[in-house]
Amino acid sequence: MFKVSTKARRKIHYLASFLRSVFSRNVRAKSYYKWLKDDAEKIRYQYDGILNEDSIVFDVGGFEGEFAEQIYEKYKCTVYVFEPVPDHWSICVDKFKNNSKIKVYKFGLSDKNQQMRFSVASNASSSNHSENQQTIEVELKSMIEFMRNANIKKIDLLKLNIEGGEYDLLPPLISSEEIKKISFLQIQFHDFTEDMRRNKSVITNDLQKTHQRTYNYEFVWEGWKRLEN
Numbered sequence: 001m002f003k004v005s006t007k008a009r010r011k012i013h014y015l016a017s018f019l020r021s022v023f024s025r026n027v028r029a030k031s032y033y034k035w036l037k038d039d040a041e042k043i044r045y046q047y048d049g050i051l052n053e054d055s056i057v058f059d060v061g062g063f064e065g066e067f068a069e070q071i072y073e074k075y076k077c078t079v080y081v082f083e084p085v086p087d088h089w090s091i092c093v094d095k096f097k098n099n100s101k102i103k104v105y106k107f108g109l110s111d112k113n114q115q116m117r118f119s120v121a122s123n124a125s126s127s128n129h130s131e132n133q134q135t136i137e138v139e140l141k142s143m144i145e146f147m148r149n150a151n152i153k154k155i156d157l158l159k160l161n162i163e164g165g166e167y168d169l170l171p172p173l174i175s176s177e178e179i180k181k182i183s184f185l186q187i188q189f190h191d192f193t194e195d196m197r198r199n200k201s202v203i204t205n206d207l208q209k210t211h212q213r214t215y216n217y218e219f220v221w222e223g224w225k226r227l228e229n
Contacts, residue, residue, distance in 0.1 A: 009064075010063075010066060027191075027218055027219060028191055028218065028219035028220065031217045031218045031219055031220045032217070032220050034217060035217045035220045035221070040215070040217060040221070043215055043221075043223065044067070044159075044186055044221060044223075045070055045071060045074060047071075047074075047075065047156075047157065047184070050156070050157075050183070050184070051071070051074075051075035051077050051156055051157060052075055052076070052077065053075070053076040053077060054077075055075060055077035055078070055156040055157070056077065056078050056079075056080070056152065056154060056155050056156050056157075057071055057077050057078070057079045057080070057155070057156060057157045057158075057159065058079075058080050058082070058109075058155050058157070058158045058159065059071075059079055059080065059081045059082065059159050060082045060108070060109050060143075060158065060159065060160045060161070060162055060169075061082070061083070061108070061159075061160065061161040061162040061163070061165075062081035062082060062083035062088065062089075062092055062104070063083065063088055063161075064088055064091045064092065064095075065081060065083075065091060065092040065095045065096065065102075065104075067159055068081045068092070068096070068102055069095065069096075069102075071157070071159075072099070072101065072102055076101070077101070077156070078101045078102075078103070079101065079102045079103070080103050080105065081096070081102060081103065081104045081105065082105050082107060082108055082109050083104065083105070083106070083108070084106065084107050084108035084118065084138035084139055084140065085118065085120060085136070085138060086106070086136070087120075089104065089106045092104045106139070107138070107139040107140060107141050108138060108139070108140045108141070108162060108165065109140065109141060109142075109143040109146060109162075109169060110140040110141070110142065110143065110162075110165055110168050110169050111142060111143075111168045111169055111171070111172045111173075112140075112142050113140065113141050113142050113145070114139075114140050115137055115138070115139060115140070116137070116138055116140055117135045117136070117137055117138075118135060118136055118137075118138045119134065119135050120134050120135070120136060140165075143169055143173055143178075144172060144173060144176055144178050147178055147181070148178075152181070153181065154181050154182075154183070155181055155182045155183070156183045156184065157183065157184045157185070157186070158182050158184070158185045158186075159185075159186050160185065160186070160187045160188065161187075161188040163190060164190045164192055164196065166187060166188075166189060166190070166203075167196060167199045167200075167203070170187075170203050170207070171202075171203060171206070174203065174206045174207055174209075174210070175206070179207075179210050179211075180210055180226070182211075182226065183225070183226050184214075184223065184224065184225055184226070185207075185211065185223070185224040186221055186222070186223050186224075187221070187222055187224070188219075188220065188221050189218075189219055189222070190219065191219045207224060210226060210227060211224040211225060211226050211227060212224065212225055212227055
């Protein structure tokens, strides 16, 4: 049987998202077209002079470990991978079993400790936004609590792709002192509902108090850098 690579599956997932956007005529379609035109995926791995072997990266929504793998290969940093979906978590565990600098956790991060029903799509992505898809129960933990319990003093890069969960995780993080420990963020906001689009505006306005945007492909990826004191 023909086996589709993780990279190809990721592209298929992006393409499917793009096509849905085209038909719904939303802003994400234009953003994704520009993302492709600019070959902007490479931006997500450009941290020369910033990341190194002493850096800490949080990969929240690790999927099958592609981002963690590439960012480690380039900078040899310590990577914390958070992936609550068992099938994806197992792939990450196997992929990084011989790498002590990549730590894989079988839970996601959110605003609080909780169990949540997640839908698992046919393209193997996951979401707390269900549309008649297969669902599983997963564990989520408070990001703020995890940082404090694990004695995380800094996060050099936070990558966040949690299929709508960013709207729960980010507000309490931004309103806490922990946000000042994060040097760079890359966030994929989702626009499943009109409320999400409104909430994104509120969140980014609040985030501007401590960070500034470095790039913005709306509802695809955007980058943020902590303001200098």
